[in-house]
Amino acid sequence: PRIRPELFGAHLGHMGHGSMGWASRHPWQNDPARDPEAARYMRESGVTFFRAYLHHLFDVLGGCGGSVDRDPIAPGANEPCDYTRADHLVEGLRGAGIELVPCVGLYCPPWLSSRRPSPLHSGLWMVHRAPPTDNARWAAIIAGLVRHWNRERGYGIRLWQVGNEPDNWKRYWVGGNLDEFADYFATAARAMREADPSIRISGPDLANLNATAWPAHQERWADGFARRCRGLFDDFSWNSYHPDDFTAQVRDLRATLAAIGNPSASIWLAEYNRTAGDYDHPAVFTFDGALYMARAQASMMANGIDRASYFLWEDGHPLGFFGRSPDGRLLPRPSYHAFRMHAALARLKGATWLPTTATGTGVSVLAARHADGKGISLLATVDRPELPEMRLALAVAGMTGLHVAEAWGYAPEGEPARIPVPAGTGGDRVDAVLPPRCLALVVLRADGNPPP
Numbered sequence: 001p002r003i004r005p006e007l008f009g010a011h012l013g014h015m016g017h018g019s020m021g022w023a024s025r026h027p028w029q030n031d032p033a034r035d036p037e038a039a040r041y042m043r044e045s046g047v048t049f050f051r052a053y054l055h056h057l058f059d060v061l062g063g064c065g066g067s068v069d070r071d072p073i074a075p076g077a078n079e080p081c082d083y084t085r086a087d088h089l090v091e092g093l094r095g096a097g098i099e100l101v102p103c104v105g106l107y108c109p110p111w112l113s114s115r116r117p118s119p120l121h122s123g124l125w126m127v128h129r130a131p132p133t134d135n136a137r138w139a140a141i142i143a144g145l146v147r148h149w150n151r152e153r154g155y156g157i158r159l160w161q162v163g164n165e166p167d168n169w170k171r172y173w174v175g176g177n178l179d180e181f182a183d184y185f186a187t188a189a190r191a192m193r194e195a196d197p198s199i200r201i202s203g204p205d206l207a208n209l210n211a212t213a214w215p216a217h218q219e220r221w222a223d224g225f226a227r228r229c230r231g232l233f234d235d236f237s238w239n240s241y242h243p244d245d246f247t248a249q250v251r252d253l254r255a256t257l258a259a260i261g262n263p264s265a266s267i268w269l270a271e272y273n274r275t276a277g278d279y280d281h282p283a284v285f286t287f288d289g290a291l292y293m294a295r296a297q298a299s300m301m302a303n304g305i306d307r308a309s310y311f312l313w314e315d316g317h318p319l320g321f322f323g324r325s326p327d328g329r330l331l332p333r334p335s336y337h338a339f340r341m342h343a344a345l346a347r348l349k350g351a352t353w354l355p356t357t358a359t360g361t362g363v364s365v366l367a368a369r370h371a372d373g374k375g376i377s378l379l380a381t382v383d384r385p386e387l388p389e390m391r392l393a394l395a396v397a398g399m400t401g402l403h404v405a406e407a408w409g410y411a412p413e414g415e416p417a418r419i420p421v422p423a424g425t426g427g428d429r430v431d432a433v434l435p436p437r438c439l440a441l442v443v444l445r446a447d448g449n450p451p452p
Contacts, residue, residue, distance in 0.1 A: 003351050003368055005048045007300055008343040009101070009309035011271060012050040013317065015057060016089050030314055033092030037330055041322075042096055045336065046343025049099035051161065051270060051309040054107040054145075055128060057086045074109040074141045081141070083148055090155055100155075101309075103270075104142050104188070105163035105205065106172065108132045116175030130174040135184050139191035146195040159307075161237060161270065162188050163204040167211035167221040178213035178221060182228035189232040202235035205270050209238055209249055222253065226260045235307070237268040241276035244295035250303040267304075271311040272296060273319050274335075284319055285333060287412035287437055293338035294381040294439060298364060301353065310339060337410040341439050342366070345377055348451060365394070372452060375402065375445035378430070387436040394430040394442065401427065402444040405451075409440040 016031045028034035032042055055061060058072045072082050093100050108128055116130040132138035142162075149155040166173035166181045173181055181204065189201050204225045211221045226236070236257060240249060250267065257265045274283040274292045283289045293310075300308055315322035321336040345351065350371030358364050362384040368377045376399065382390045396402060409419040412435075419440055421432045434440055445451065 001304075001353050003346045003348065003353060004301075004306065005046075005343075005346040006307040007297065007305065008046055008339065008346050009049040009051060009099075009307065010047050010321070010339075011309050011312040012052045012314065013056055013312050014314045015050075015052055016059070016085065031089055031092045032096040032098070033088070039096060041330060041332070041336075042098060045321075045340045046347050047098060047313070047339075048343075048346070049101055049307075049309070050093065050313065051101045051103055053164070054102055054104045057089060057102065059085060060107065060128065061124065071109045071111070073107065073145075074112070076111060077137075081144060081148075083145075087149075087153065090149065090153075090157070094155065099159075100157055101159045101161060101202075102145075102157065103161040103164055103205070104145075105161060105166070105203070108138060109141070112138055114175070118170055118174045120170050126174055129172055131176045131180055131184060135187040136191075138184075139188040142188055143191035143195040146192045146199065150196045150199070158198065159200045159202060159235070160192060161202040161205060162192075163237075164270075165207035165239060166204050167206050167208060167213070169214045172207075177215065178219065178224045178228075182225060185225075185229050186232050189229070200234040200266075201232070202237045202268055202270070203229070203233050205237040205239060207239055209252055222256050223259070226256050226262075230260045230262070233265075235266040235268045237270040239271035239311075240269060241271070241273055241311075244274075244292050245299045246296075246303055246305065247299065250305065266306040269300065269305050269308040272308060273311045275319070284335075285323075287334045290334035290338035290410065290439060291381065291383055291437075293335045294342070294364070297338075297342045298366060298381075301366070310335075334410070334412070337416055338439055341379060341410065341416075341441050344441060345379060348377060351377075363390075363392070370445075370451045374447065375405070375443065375451055377451070378442045378444070380434075380440045380442075382434055382436065382438050382440065384436045390434045390436050390438075392430075392432045392434055392440070394432075396428045396430070396444065399428060399444075401446055402430075403446070403448040404430065404442060405445040405448050406443040407432065407441070409434065409438050411435040411438040 030038045032039040110127050112132045113127045114130045114133050115127055118126045149157050162185050185203055209222050213219045213221050257263055275281040283292055312320050314320050315324050315330055323331040325331050345368045351368040354367040354369050356365045356367050364381045366379045378394055384390055404421045407419050407421045410416045
């Protein structure tokens with residue numbers, strides 16, 4: 001099968017501003033047109049798209065010093081939207097070659113909100129998460145955004161996500177039930193497609209594929225949404241935290257889609273990470289995070305997940321890819337390095353996956369054949385901390401005369417570095433001595449040169 005670059009997305013929460021005190025550095029943070037440090041890491045990482053909430057794109061909550069009294073997306077019932085700030089950010093991403101996937105499901109202007117109270121939170125944030133009082137008026141706002149970006153500006157934003165964990169009625173679809181969300185989604189989908197018939201629409205982005213619908217809890221959200229909104233969504237999305245093997249979730253979701261006569265629908269893991277709320281979990285900051293990323297990527301590839309976005313990209317956030325040094329420099333965490341090394345396989349245009357077998361415990365291998373048929377790339381994940389070193393022998397069946405064009409790795413508390421591979425290694429075997437915990441990428445070519 002073809003390598004899917006769409007597996008290498010990330011959620012971008014702080015775009016052009018700091019938010020919630022996590023990373024308030026400057027008013028152009030993570031804007032690739034004005035933040036050269038962030039742009040460099042975006043380019044090197046291989047990230048193919050950013051999923052972003054509408055309220056961050058437009059700075060609805062005033063993280064960049066804006067007034068929260070006048071909603072920038074929809075200031076009032078009959079007032080025009082101000083697209084200036086979001087247009088600039090979209091153009092910055094386009095210039096960097098990175099796709100934007102807007103998530104519009106966490107936003108409702110205060111004047112249109114039902115203002116249902118949450119047992120967990122209060123204030124403006126919950127006003128924006130409560131269902132609208134008029135779905136048609138809300139859908140018209142979102143359709144206007146589709147029309148502006150795709151017809152008026154020609155940005156060609158193709159995938160739009162409607163919904164974010166609506167099965168959590170206490171936090172994200174405040175006081176709302178399944179029937180209300182289905183009507184909300186259907187109304188939005190029809191209006192958005194009228195604005196641009198070429199777009200794809202994803203939803204409902206469930207927090208739990210097995211969640212039952214409040215208040216009766218007699219029906220699963222996944223089943224109920226799929227039936228009610230059949231024909232209105234192109235991609236079924238959900239979030240998953242902690243598991244690094246998605247086999248059971250994908251099997252369950254495929255059964256749900258097959259039951260409504262759409263077994264081949266695209267599936268999107270919209271958020272994934274080692275943890276969701278335990279911000280002190282060591283895997284977020286240590287090499288365990290890199291190993292989680294490696295296992296998660298292998299599972300997504302093996303199970304045919306079409307698109308995925310890691311939660312999340314930016315620095316300062318407890319779950320992000322980056323920390324920050326005392327002098328203000330970005331410090332990539334191990335999960336970032338693992339993401340980057342796996343994305344290196346996806347950047348091989350036209351490459352295909354090869355079946356692999358790992359005979360040693362604590363070792364897994366991914367392999368990709370280059371499009372010209374003259375080489376392969378091998379990515380090995382090693383987790384044997386009880387050993388002083390790991391001697392790795394990679395046997396490449398059916399391909400002879402290959403030579404090492406590049407070999408580099410990442411080990412705990414280090415930086416990506418070239419790894420030693422014995423000179424003269426070729427034929428159908430590659431030998432390397434590696435640290436007992438590491439990721440190692442070896443590029444083999446018949447001519448010894450990098451792949452085209």
